[in-house]
Amino acid sequence: MATSREPLTRDRIVDAAVRLIEREGVEAVSMRRLAAELGAGTMSLYNHVPNKALLVDLAAERIMADAQPYHVDSDDWRDHIRAHARAVRQLAKRHPRAFVMLATRRLSTEAGIRTIEAALRNFDRAGFRGKEAVGMMRAMVSYLLGTLMREVATSPELGGIALSPYEDVDASRFPLSGEVLDELGTYDHDQEFEFGLELLIAGLERYQS
Template sequence: MNDPAADVPALPPPSPWERERPARARVAPAREPLSRERVVDAAFTVLDRQGLDGLSMRQVATELGTAVSALYAHVSSKDDLLELMYTRLFDSFEIPEPDPGRWREQVRDYARAWRHCLRSHRDMARISMAHVPFTAELLPHVEALLAVFRTAGLPDRIAAEAGDLLSTYIEGFVLEEGMWQDRAALHSGEGSSLARPDWREMAGEMQNYFASLPAEDFPHLRAMAGVMVTDSSDERFDTGLEIILRGLATYLPSPPV
């Protein structure tokens, strides 16, 4: 009986240089060093996945594959981390040079851009409402917005209140949007506030309800059923913003006759 192994040629002995070459060490892939930027990035990932109530230093550490204690070399506390996340939103946020002839358009662009920033991450409106932009990094943004108001001719007292009024409106609007998203997600069983509710369907249901109310008891709600709720969140936002802008415009000095 033939041995199959006998027909297989033997391997040649190792060459001299192979014998002299040391065995190749197994090199573990280099780990990216922990930094403040990576901690903030991981915090946003956790925030988008679990919401503000689920954001913790432990969860951020798990996301980074490190110990909680390692985070404290870069952030002092969870509050510090939230402030860094809030500040991060302003990184690409710019206000143009004030133009008194276009101040309404500039404020309108600012409001829409800030709403977009807050909507870019889950529960960011809640974080924003808990912080004021009076840190050294954010004061230039406050200064730029005040410049738009004052250059337009608004009195100082009104200009001072206008910034806070605008921020409260934007943050409150986005907060409400997030609450409706959470409610829609729970209703659909998805369990994520990133779900988008069907605004058109919801608006239609509410309009039909108002239209069905007894006219003798609710004449105004019934008459306005078609405009009480719109099917566009953007339209609602712009309408509220326009009301604010027109109110501010009444404080401008009257042009000379």
């Protein structure tokens, strides 16, 4: 715990919020809890951050700023989309407890707009602009959020819970499910992420024609 002799600043408050989110999730954040962690009075935090909603936004922006720019030696839009998606996955794995928070915040600062600009540039490479590109970006975001939230939730090394295998089912009632119980009860996150990504790219290729 920090000592009260350290000056209280917005940066220190946001840093403490990020640490708390990484340990316990965004639901653990409260002004009273952060004040205790910082060795300060609760009301003194409001001199720097007026409310919890803004504090969570600032924490999300701080984490989003940790997104690493991707590099790819190719002019092919498919390679850029693959590299960008993989960079988002790495961010989720570095900040598993915060990823749900990032998914529910609209970040209009430089950190948030930077990743939007990168995504739109990739669709521009493929010949898509305007409303069409925005729709495609949102479809890609929906895929990334869904698959990465599942990966985080089912990966013990990321703080998730390992799912138990499916129990036997009545094959006469659910014949197709019964045939793939082993597959349904296990995850190969690397393979499934890449498989879904290639499906999306194939769909974009189809849309081009």
